[in-house]
Amino acid sequence: MSITDLKFEIDRDSKTPLWLQIRNELFNCLYRDELRPGQLIPNEKTLVELFNVSIGTIRKAVGMLEKEGFLIRKQGLGTFVFQHDNSSFLFEYFHFALNGSDEKQSPKVEFISFDSKKATKSQAAELGLPVGSPVFQIYNKLGLNKKFYIVDKIIIPQEKFPGLTEEIFKGRANTIYNLYQNKFNIFITNCSEKLKAISADEKISKLLNIPTSAPILKINRVGQTYNNVTIELRTSFVHTSDIDYIHSQNSTFGESI
Amino acid sequence: MSITDLKFEIDRDSKTPLWLQIRNELFNCLYRDELRPGQLIPNEKTLVELFNVSIGTIRKAVGMLEKEGFLIRKQGLGTFVFQHDNSSFLFEYFHFALNGSDEKQSPKVEFISFDSKKATKSQAAELGLPVGSPVFQIYNKLGLNKKFYIVDKIIIPQEKFPGLTEEIFKGRANTIYNLYQNKFNIFITNCSEKLKAISADEKISKLLNIPTSAPILKINRVGQTYNNVTIELRTSFVHTSDIDYIHSQNSTFGESI
DNA sequence: TATATTATATCATATATATGAATTTTATTC
DNA sequence: GAATAAAATTCATATATATGATATAATATA
Numbered sequence: 001m002s003i004t005d006l007k008f009e010i011d012r013d014s015k016t017p018l019w020l021q022i023r024n025e026l027f028n029c030l031y032r033d034e035l036r037p038g039q040l041i042p043n044e045k046t047l048v049e050l051f052n053v054s055i056g057t058i059r060k061a062v063g064m065l066e067k068e069g070f071l072i073r074k075q076g077l078g079t080f081v082f083q084h085d086n087s088s089f090l091f092e093y094f095h096f097a098l099n100g101s102d103e104k105q106s107p108k109v110e111f112i113s114f115d116s117k118k119a120t121k122s123q124a125a126e127l128g129l130p131v132g133s134p135v136f137q138i139y140n141k142l143g144l145n146k147k148f149y150i151v152d153k154i155i156i157p158q159e160k161f162p163g164l165t166e167e168i169f170k171g172r173a174n175t176i177y178n179l180y181q182n183k184f185n186i187f188i189t190n191c192s193e194k195l196k197a198i199s200a201d202e203k204i205s206k207l208l209n210i211p212t213s214a215p216i217l218k219i220n221r222v223g224q225t226y227n228n229v230t231i232e233l234r235t236s237f238v239h240t241s242d243i244d245y246i247h248s249q250n251s252t253f254g255e256s257i
Numbered sequence: 258m259s260i261t262d263l264k265f266e267i268d269r270d271s272k273t274p275l276w277l278q279i280r281n282e283l284f285n286c287l288y289r290d291e292l293r294p295g296q297l298i299p300n301e302k303t304l305v306e307l308f309n310v311s312i313g314t315i316r317k318a319v320g321m322l323e324k325e326g327f328l329i330r331k332q333g334l335g336t337f338v339f340q341h342d343n344s345s346f347l348f349e350y351f352h353f354a355l356n357g358s359d360e361k362q363s364p365k366v367e368f369i370s371f372d373s374k375k376a377t378k379s380q381a382a383e384l385g386l387p388v389g390s391p392v393f394q395i396y397n398k399l400g401l402n403k404k405f406y407i408v409d410k411i412i413i414p415q416e417k418f419p420g421l422t423e424e425i426f427k428g429r430a431n432t433i434y435n436l437y438q439n440k441f442n443i444f445i446t447n448c449s450e451k452l453k454a455i456s457a458d459e460k461i462s463k464l465l466n467i468p469t470s471a472p473i474l475k476i477n478r479v480g481q482t483y484n485n486v487t488i489e490l491r492t493s494f495v496h497t498s499d500i501d502y503i504h505s506q507n508s509t510f511g512e513s514i
Numbered sequence: 515t516a517t518a519t520t521a522t523a524t525c526a527t528a529t530a531t532a533t534g535a536a537t538t539t540t541a542t543t544c
Numbered sequence: 545g546a547a548t549a550a551a552a553t554t555c556a557t558a559t560a561t562a563t564g565a566t567a568t569a570a571t572a573t574a
Contacts, residue, residue: 092506095504102449190505190506191505191506192504192506194501194502194503195452195474195497195502196474196502197455197474197495198454198472198497215454215455216454216472217454240452240455241453244451244477245451245453246452247450247451247452248447249349249447249449
C-alpha cells in the first residue's frame with residue numbers, strides 16, 4: 001500500500017489550520033510505518049494533488065516535520081524520512097568531548113554483556129509493563145582516545161524486540177537506534193536525560209579502572225518513540241576526569257512566549 | 258534614530274536569499290541595539306516598504322529570527338524583541354528538577370558574596386582579556402523546596418559592567434540576565450555548559466551542608482552575546498541527591514545533513 | 515568508452531493577493 | 545461612567561504562480 005493510494009480527509013472548516021492537519025496526517029503515516037525510514041516521500045506536486053491544497057500549504061506542513069526532525073529535505077533530490085545513523089548519533093545523542101575540546105568525536109564501543117532479565121519495579125513502571133516482565137539487559141563500554149570512560153547499561157522490553165539475540169546486537173553494522181529502527185521497526189523520537197553525581201561502586205570502578213567511590217556521572221536516559229511510548233532505559237556511568245558532558249543552547253524558545 | 262529612518266541595502270543579485278539578507282539586517286539592528294529588548298518592531302507592512310520586498314519574504318526573515326529566539330510574534334499585537342525574564346530563565350537556563358519530577362520550578366536565590374578580583378589565567382583566556390584584568394566574582398546559593406542544592410560562582414569582566422555594585426546586583430528585581438540586558442545593554446544569546454562529577458571541597462560542603470568529598474556536579478557555563486563574545490563564566494556546584502540535572506531533546510536536527 | 519552537454523525532476527525563493535483570527539482602540543449606547 | 549458594539553491594527557493562513565538552484569538521468573560528442 002503506497003501512500004499515494006491513501007485517501008486523506010482534510011477539514012477546511014476545522015479551526016486547526018490546513019498545514020497542521022496535513023502535518024498530522026503525514027506524521028501518522030510515519031507512525032503507522034506507511035512511510036519508512038530512509039524512504040523518499042512523494043514530491044510536493046503529488047502532495048498538492050493528494051491533499052488538494054496549494055503548494056505553500058504543503059511546504060509549511062513538510063517544513064514543520066523537517067524542523068521536528070522526522071523528514072529531511074534535499075534540494076533537487078526530494079524529501080526523505082529521517083533515519084538514525086552514526087552521524088546523527090554523534091550529532092544528537094552523544095554528549096561528550098575531551099577536556100578543552102568543543103568538538104565531539106565518535107566513541108569506540110565495546111560490548112560487555114547481553115542478558116535476559118526480569119524488569120525491576122521501577123523499570124517496569126517506566127516501561128509501562130508488569131513487574132517481572134522479561135527485558136534485555138545490555139552492557140557496553142564507550143571510549144575516546146584509546147581509553148574507556150563510559151559504561152552503558154541498556155534495558156529494553158523483550159516483547160518489543162522479538163528475536164533479538166546477543167549475536168544480532170553485536171553484529172549490527174550501525175548504531176543501536178538504527179538497529180531498533182531497521183530490525184524492529186522502532187523509531188526513537190525523543191530522549192530525556194537526568195544527571196547526578198555519585199560514587200562509583202565496585203563493578204563500575206573495575207570496568208573503568210578507577211578507584212572505588214571515585215565521583216562519577218550517572219545519567220538516566222529514557223528513550224521514547226511516537227506518542228511518548230517508552231522503549232529504552234539507558235543508564236550511563238561516566239568517569240569525567242578527562243571528558244566533559246556538554247550541553248549547548250541558544251535562547252531559542254520553540255513556540256512558547 | 259528609529260529603525261524606520263534607516264536605509265537598508267538589499268542586493269537582489271546576491272546569491273544569499275533576500276529573506277536571509279533581511280534577517281541579517283534585522284539581526285544587526287538587534288546587535289547594534291537599534292531594536293531594544295521588549296520593543297515592538299515595525300509591522301509587516303512597514304517592513305515591506307522598508308525593504309521593498311513582498312510580505313512573504315519579510316515573514317520568512319522574521320520567522321527565522323523568531324525561531325532563533327530573538328523575536329517574539331504575537332498575533333493581533335505585533336512582533337517584539339525578546340527579553341530575558343523569570344519565565345525564560347526557568348524555561349531555558351535552569352536545568353534542575355526534584356527527584357522523580359519532570360516539572361521545573363523556580364528556585365529561591367540567596368546572595369552570598371560580591372567581590373572585585375583579578376582574572377586568573379584561564380578566566381582571562383576565556384573572557385578574551387589580559388591576565389589580571391579586573392573581574393567581579395559573585396557567589397549565590399540556589400534552592401528548591403526549602404533546601405539549598407546549588408552554589409553558583411559568577412565571573413564577569415568589570416569593563417563590560419561599569420558601575421556595577423553589590424547593591425545594584427542584590428537589588429535587581431528580575432533575573433541576572435535581565436540585569437545584564439537592562440542596565441548594561443548586554444544580551445546573552447547563547448550558553449554552553451560542561452559538566453563533570455567531582456568531590457566537594459571544604460568551602461562547597463560547608464555552603465551546602467554536605468560531607469566533604471561528597472560527589473557533586475560541577476558545571477562550567479560560558480555565556481556569550483552576539484558574535485560569540487564571551488560575557489560570563491559561571492560555575493555551578495550541585496548536590497544532586499535530591500535533584501536532577503535534566504536535559505531533554507527530540508530528534509530535531511536544525512539545518513544539518 | 516569516457517567526457518561533456520542537455521534535459522528533467524525536485525525543492526527553494528519570491529511575488530501578489532485575499533481572507534481569517536486575535537488584540538487593542540474607538541465609538542456608541544444605556 | 546460602565547458596558548457593549550464596531551472599527552482598526554497586526555499577524556496567520558491560504559492560493560496561485562513564476563523563476564532559480566541543485567542533483568540526477570539521458571544524450572550527444574570526441
